[in-house]
Amino acid sequence: MKNNLICFCLYGSTSRGTDTHWSDLEMLMITKEEVPKKAFLEGLVLVTTNSITEKRLCGILEEPGVEWPFYAGLLKNLVVLEGDASKPEKYYDLARRVPEEKFRRALKENLSELVFESCGRIFSCIARKRYEDxxxxxxxxxxxxKTALCLLNCTHVNHDYFEGLQESFKFRKLPERYPVLATRLWRSRSPFGITKNSRELMRNYLYLLKSEEIT
Known part of the structure; x- marks a missing residue:
């Protein structure tokens, strides 16, 4: 294993020092050859060791797709426990050197897989009166x-869930009223409010894509 290992790293809330008694322990192995993922319980804490080969990681970073924002943000916040401590920064440099045209192409190629089906599901739930969904x-x-906007803005966020969403509010290219509408939607429990804000956000998102000639 040691001959195969490039670096063994800690990530997530534990690496940032924001973990709690209930936080899982997340680790990443960057290797030369493939290694299976491992997970086990230590008491009630889930310990997960994910792995990725250097070749696949560099491919994701140099040719952006929907995985690029996740891995770029991951590399920014890794803590190396064993192996070559200089590697994450070198990988992150690869991610930062990607030209804008590659991000735009990635967004165009993945556009149909992001947002549209999920947003349609909101209105399907309302039509079916499945309000709990x-x-x-x-x-x-x-x-x-958020993933689509990361690609449009050639950048990433460093956190998950609402904290990551809040980071995206600072991007340069955003749908009109995106911070307000996204916050309302995240916090809303009213089908009427969700319907109203979803329609406006989707309309503004489509206008942004059109203005950026992303179709």
Whole structure:
């Protein structure tokens, strides 16, 4: 294993010092050859060791797709426990050197897989009166829109869920009223409010894509 290991790293809330008694322990192995993922319980704490080969990681970083924002943000916040401590910064440099045209191409190629189906599910839930399912569709829509906006802005966020969404509010290219509408949707429990804000956010998102000639 040691000959295969490039670096063994800690990430997530534990690496940032924001973990709690209930936080899982997340680790990443960057290797030369493939190694299976491992997970086990230490008491009630989930310990997960994910792995990725250097070749696949560099491919994701140099040729952006929907995985690029996740891995770029991951590399920014890794703590190396064993192996070559200089590697994460070198990988992150690869991510930062990607030209804008590659991000735009990635967004165009993945556009149909992001936001549209999830947003449609919001209105399907309302039409079927499955109000208990609306909130899941809202979260999916917002997280997918965050990914699309990361690609449009050639950048990433450093956190998950609402904290990561808040980071995206600072991007340069955003749908009109995106911080307000996204916050309302995340916090809303009213089908009427969700319907109104979803329609406006989607309309503004489409206008942004059109203005950026992303179709």
């Amino acid at each position: 609306i909130y899941c569709a809202v979260i999916e829509t917002l997280l997918e829109m």
